[in-house]
Amino acid sequence: MTASDRPQPAGTSAASADDATMLLFAPGTAPDAAAVGDRALLGALVEAEAGWVGAQADLGLVSQETAAEVVAALGAPADYPVADIAADAASGGNPVIPFLAHARQKVAGLPGADALHRGLTSQDVMDTAMVLVLGRTIAVVSARLEAVISGFSALSRSYRSTPCLAHTLTQAALPTTAGLRFAHWTRSVADAREELARVVPTVQLGGAAGTRAALGEIRAENEAGLSGTDFEAAWAARLGLAAAGYPWHVDRLRVLGWAQALAGVSLAGQRVARDVLTGARTEVGELREAGGGGSSAMPQKSNPTVSVLLSRTGQEAPGLLATVAQAVGQAVDERPDGAWHAEWTALARLQLGALTSARLLGDLADRLEVDAGAMRRNLEAAGPGVVSERLVHALAPDVTKTQITEALGAAADAGDARERLAAVVPAARRSDLGALLDPAAYTGEATALVDRILATLTTLDPDSSAEDPSKGSDS
Structure with a gap:
């Protein structure tokens, strides 16, 4: 009994390979689905079995000519009924068994037919x-x-x-x-x-x-x-x-x-x-x-x-x-x-x-x-508190952490913070406040770290490129 012969729930018909993709549930995956879908697996099953026949020829167990005939007879993934194989896979618990039934029909009568799946x-x-x-x-x-x-x-x-x-x-x-x-x-x-x-x-x-x-x-x-x-x-x-x-x-x-x-x-x-x-x-x-x-x-x-x-x-x-x-x-x-x-x-x-x-x-x-x-606007909108760490280090020991916290907590903006800090900073240090309150001037080693991180990157071997299935390859 094939998939099309089986009873279907009311209002349904036998599923085709396309019906089972569920791509509407996963937007953005369509360009790649074929690369790992049923046809891709079926193609790999054909390739695995064909490779096994070829391997036996390489070991001298069958002639290369005989192996080539068997491999040619196996055909391509498109030559196999995906929906039927999927339906029949339930009886054995895997798709290899029904796939082999079709593959054996294709090579039946050939001199090297018994090399198919032999020992696997x-x-x-x-x-x-x-x-x-x-x-x-x-x-x-x-x-x-x-x-x-x-x-x-x-x-x-x-x-x-x-x-x-x-x-x-x-x-x-x-x-x-x-x-x-x-x-x-x-x-x-x-x-x-x-x-x-x-x-x-x-x-x-x-x-x-x-x-x-x-x-x-x-x-x-x-x-x-x-x-x-x-x-x-x-x-x-x-x-x-x-x-x-x-x-x-x-x-x-x-x-x-x-x-x-x-x-x-x-x-x-x-x-x-x-x-x-x-x-x-x-x-x-x-x-x-x-x-x-x-x-x-x-x-x-x-x-x-x-x-x-x-x-x-x-x-x-x-x-x-x-x-x-x-x-x-x-x-x-x-x-x-x-x-x-x-x-x-x-x-x-x-x-x-x-x-x-x-x-x-x-x-x-x-x-x-x-x-x-x-x-820059969001950085400035965050207020002078974003440079509080810097102020604690730069103004010590003349100004305590508590004084800095109180000044910044009460300040409405950077200008207000500067005035409040000026009230507790020694006169000789007040000219430093503008630079100290500039958030863009307190990014530490960020630029050097950019260079260091990018320097750790390695490139792949230029010969390791692969055809991209989203660019139209046949999967």
Whole structure:
């Protein structure tokens, strides 16, 4: 029975692949959904099985010509009925089983048909396919983040010494510079990119229960002096992945590491977005997104939509990461009973979040506008209290901290503060008060820190670029 034959709830029809995307629930993700969607996974399943046939040819177990015929017969993802495979996956608990049913039909009658999936189990193929998708995701996200780092670095340099108000625990604190704030954005994104660079996508090869027993049977049939390590290395080489050296079917901490690296991208994006959303408030007015989103009811509005979507994506990441973390601890026996399955959607959505966040960060870097005048006005509006730390150090021991606190607390503005302080400052020190009360002159090492932070940034290998699915690649 196919998906179209099954009874449907009243008012519904059999779901197509497009019907199941749920993109309307996740604005901003559409350009990247295909990169981690059903077709991407199905393509990776085809590639994994084709790579396994090719690996056997590389090991001399089948001829290269025979393997090429089988691989050609497997076809492309578009040749497989996604909706039917998805529906039939329920019976075996994973999509590899129904996918293989279609794949075997395609290669039936070919001399090398028995090489398809020989010695593998569904977890080998599912895990390896997920890793293939993951590797491509990481390459694209890393390339996008490199562009973001460049954009934020330029922004930081442009506003290196622009004074603005720092906040701690939501309250006005001391003067800082916009450049230093932007430099910290840049460093956060760079940290996320560097975590991605540490991910090593590896094939999974264990066989039915992680013992690779079936590989021994293949060796015996062909009288080949091969080990499981040889099979793993050949498969990894075919797929452009690393070889772990052993089955990791229940050693899932590596999956948690992948999930953490992906979540880090979304969280770095959220961290930047929260600053922008605060700065873009009407009463603050320090930041704005050029060409911001409109309102269905209020035509005067220009909403910071990119930052809103970045914040949304970041808020989703911890829950998805928690799902993967819980699955790691539940990876019992030689194949987990549900924990393995729980990883799939969480990891896919974390990949989608990382892709979306990296792209939106690039949009933000391109369209962010900074109002230095508003920053100066807000700094001055915070009052002379923002330089109280400086006054305590500069006027001691002639003036006590209590006297400074009382003078600033009663002052209406900087001019009033100067007069009140002049009343308690020795005459010889009164000429210093104007400079001491200037908040723009109390930014510490902010400009030097901008240079120091930006100097810590590294660039990716220029050969590590990846095609961007949002630019029209075929995923």
